[in-house]
Amino acid sequence: MATNRTYDEIAIGDSAEITRTCSTNDLLIFAHASGNRNPLHLPDTDWNGDGQIDKPVAPSMWVGALISSVLGNILPGPGTRYRTQTFEFHRGVSVGDELTVRIEVTDKKPDGLLDLQTSVRLADGSPVATGMAEVEAPEQKIEFDVSELPALLIERHRHFNRLITLAKTLAPLPTAVVAPDDESSLAGALMAADEGLIDPVLIGARNRILKAAEKAGLSVAEVKLVDIEDESEAAAKAVAMVHEGQVRAVMKGHLHTDDLLRHIVKRDGGLRTKRRISHVFVMDIPGRATPVLISDAAINIAPDLNTKVDITQNAIEAALSLGLKNPKVGVLSAIETVNPAIPSSLDAAILSKMAERGQITGGIVDGPLAMDNAIDVQAARTKGITSLVAGHAEVLIVPNLESGNMLAKELTFIAHAEAAGLVIGAKVPVMLTSRADDSRARLASCAIALLYDHWKRTGHPVADFDMTGDGA
Template identity: 50%
Template sequence: MDLIENRTIDEIILGDRAEIERVLTRSDVTLFATVSADVNPASLDAGDEDGPELQQGIVQGMWAGTLISAVLATRLPGPGTVHLSQTLKFHREVSVGDRISVRVEVTGIDKSSGRVNLECACVNADGEIVVSGSAEVQAPRKKIKRHMARMPITQLKAPGVRFGELVDRARLLDPLVTAIVHPCDDLSLGGALAARDEGMIVPVLVGPRAKIEAAAEAAGLDLHGLEIVDAPHSHAAAEMAVALVHEGRAGALMKGKLHTDELLTAVLNKATGLRTERRLSHVFALDVPGQNRTLFVTDAAINISPDLESLRDIVQNAIDLAIAIGVETPLVALLSAVETVTGKLPSTILAAAICKMHDRGQIVGGKVDGPLAFDNAISPAAAAAKGIVSDVAGYADILVTPNLESGNMIAKQLIHLAGASSAGIALGAQVPIMLTSRSDTVDARIVSAALAKVFYHWRRERPLGLG
């Protein structure tokens, strides 16, 4: 580990110099905007390689000024220095990718008070002065030599960035007429109207008219211009929403204030429902901080303990969704507790069978591997440590869990512990279904609508059956 050593007031002489060099990164910009609470969009949107130059306030003030402070604190005079004052003048703008040399030089010393004056400058790779100024410090009188502190690993990420890109893409498509089933509270009504305002859906409200209107009035929501299909109760609302799909009056369903079982009972009715040859399954889409891709977790909401045929459909549904939103070759990991096949863990046998079904063309699209433990599925380092040679291990896009309990726990841990933004839809029926939860935010409902919309338009050009 590097050592840093100060120069005491008795050691410093006129003309002493010190220098450090840094390259401005996009993370630097985001970090300083976060620390300074600078909410000006130009501070975050600018400065990228393809964007305009950064504002002086963010880069030349805070960033350059902090680098000068770093030289004073670690180089000259070094540890034990007290920063008294600093003046800066900004000459040129700084952009992401610029390499900046930060230099200080001693111009005045007062041995009795211990005060030292230094000229400061930040110079770019072309030799141009970006920032100039002066600083006054209290130099240490005691010699200090210590190891440099380990800097924390900082990961900066605006929540739901990839979901924002998905919503932008969905806006380019025609809004999806969606039956909102029993929207009798402010959350389901507000989420449906927000999705409408973002251009995702055209909501058709299905449920008791009086309750819907009362909920809207209590929440201050305007239902003007919206179609309301009156139904006496939640069971009837689910049946009537399914009927709207059969009549061609709706292309998707969104769950309102009713139990999931009520809605799915109508959807899965053998005579009047929306069954296909594919098993119905749910897919969580998660934008997880620190991950460079959207993660999909399935099935965490519908299938309790899927058998081989059900698991095949669960995998295919997830692959289809990933491809629909733009993942060219989804990487699918069949999860278990270990990465070897053993009769003691039935999930490993199912995983191996699914891989062979993919090899034989019974599942199409992407690449599939398993069994894989969770760490081996998402961490390249963990996969390498186990010696796993696989196109999927360490880089999985889709995490297929062996049962609902494990899937639900993984998804909710990523949401509530890792800070993941989440959305999700159910697939395998004739139309996509947004199974919103009471804990879902408005943003989650909008993104779920975007998933349904993009998938609906993608699937219109493709049959739902395998292949």
């Protein structure tokens, strides 16, 4: 609750101050609110043109706006009206800088006017901005419940940006792209090649691929192309190229998932391992400190307990490959207690115990957990759940394909998440993107496949996940 001080309650020499740390979100919100899209002030931009991502500098007027937060919230507080403000800016502010914002009353004038000295300083005391303000102080007491201010969602997908940047440090992944004969799948593969993520071999009907390239304004002249008219035969060729050592990944183009997977999972000549294959959605959800992995939402329709063991282990390995240390795995059910009438709650409890006994390794597994107490700390506390996973889950194991598919699409279309997909458990990673996915989703899937391939070959991720970011 914010309470003001009236003109009569204020004396010369009264002062107030706050501290504020500049965040990336501050820069994004200010860009939208002010309309100032100067790349100098935006994250993830190369504003000086040297080919490197440059560190953004906070707009000077964002710094100046911090003065109004002290005036409007503390001294004089709610009801204050600005008359004039002068500024002298001494230096720039970067993301992560802690600022002290201070005002001091220097004069009381007629008609309720106050003069105030204003300053913004870095933690070491050096000045960022100094000036003078004239305000009209409130004449009556006002109290305002600041909790009534609506929250803001910043639709920023920093996790995929980071993963794509990390993947670019590796050599391109030789990839068989099966039936890329529509604009979206072909553009996604060529974009990933241009970004240095994959070295594609296009397998499919040459005439359809060339037609798609022409429609999209793309060239495949420098890309290896294996001309196979039949989509099923193209999928078989991709699997054969894996066995021949020509490629280390498979990417789905414009063909049905079943037509591709049939060749991957066949007993003779396929890409099966001892573990059941499963699909992992990697979700970049605005506001989450880490990516969220969901499995299985695309392959195993109604998995039994043994299949869920493989699904869980596959998802943990996918999380490890992205740099998440000891990932926290929440096994979902409708409730957070074991109920024999709800089979998924029994499976969740067994999976949790199996992880404790070392039958599932690499992560912390807990369940059953309902969705709310798996991802929200307050919900877990309200339910009285004491767990390293509850409220902090980075991997969500769903009861069946239907629930997983609905969860992933709800996050995409309601929470504005970006999604990328990967099939784990085969001899090589399989990028199983939807025919409706855009080029960005395909690019992210390629990055995740490359990071996973590196983890499988070396036993360690390219980089550990940075948990010190300023949020999204």
